[in-house]
Amino acid sequence: MYDDCVDALLPARVTGRPRVSGSRGSGGLRVDDEVVESRSAILGCLAAWAQLVTDELGAARPVRRQPVDLATFLVNHLDWLVRHPACADLSAEVADVAARARRSAYVQPVLRIDLGRCVHPDCQEEMTTTPAGEVGRRGSEVRCAAGHVWLAHQWLQLARQIQRTRQTHAAGDTRLNRGVA
Numbered sequence: 244m245y246d247d248c249v250d251a252l253l254p255a256r257v258t259g260r261p262r263v264s265g266s267r268g269s270g271g272l273r274v275d276d277e278v279v280e281s282r283s284a285i286l287g288c289l290a291a292w293a294q295l296v297t298d299e300l301g302a303a304r305p306v307r308r309q310p311v312d313l314a315t316f317l318v319n320h321l322d323w324l325v326r327h328p329a330c331a332d333l334s335a336e337v338a339d340v341a342a343r344a345r346r347s348a349y350v351q352p353v354l355r356i357d358l359g360r361c362v363h364p365d366c367q368e369e370m371t372t373t374p375a376g377e378v379g380r381r382g383s384e385v386r387c388a389a390g391h392v393w394l395a396h397q398w399l400q401l402a403r404q405i406q407r408t409r410q411t412h413a414a415g416d417t418r419l420n421r422g423v424a
Contacts, residue, residue: 244344245285245310248278281340281347288340289313292333296320299327361387362404 286308293313297304300323305312317324324330358370368387385393385401393401 244341244348245282247348248282248285248344275347277343278347281344284340285310285344286313288336289317292317292324292336295327295329296323358385358405359409361389361391362401362408363387363389363391366391 289310290308290313293304293316296302296317300320302316302320305316324333327333356372358372360366361368361370366387366389368389368391370385370387370391373384373386383395385398
């Protein structure tokens, strides 16, 4: 999981839109603090428990302070650790760190959902969801190609507008099918 968090740190690849402006973006690499903290928690947890083994058992500590080396060291001393009074703490801490790392490293991407034509008057563009984290966004949004944007706190109102628009179009289609204009 420690290594898998690295993939979560890499910026998502944005394709399909050519760069139009010659200006630079905000600059710098955006880093997900939660992923960095998860990696740090993994290393800190393993190092602390390895230190307990070296202090109390007198075992030689691992040469490198790397997760794979620390985990191997702890597994090699597992018989001693399961008899230690703090074994329940070790188990709980490892479970917490692993759960946090899983949430950081294995986030499932949210699929883009087409919502139909934009509800703004005279706008003919299609609306879609924009997943959190895409193109540097921190939260999910609904947007159309013309630039109309709805944030999460506006979605209920947007859903009502979509429903009204669909009902209006459906009623108009029914009238046209009956020869009423």
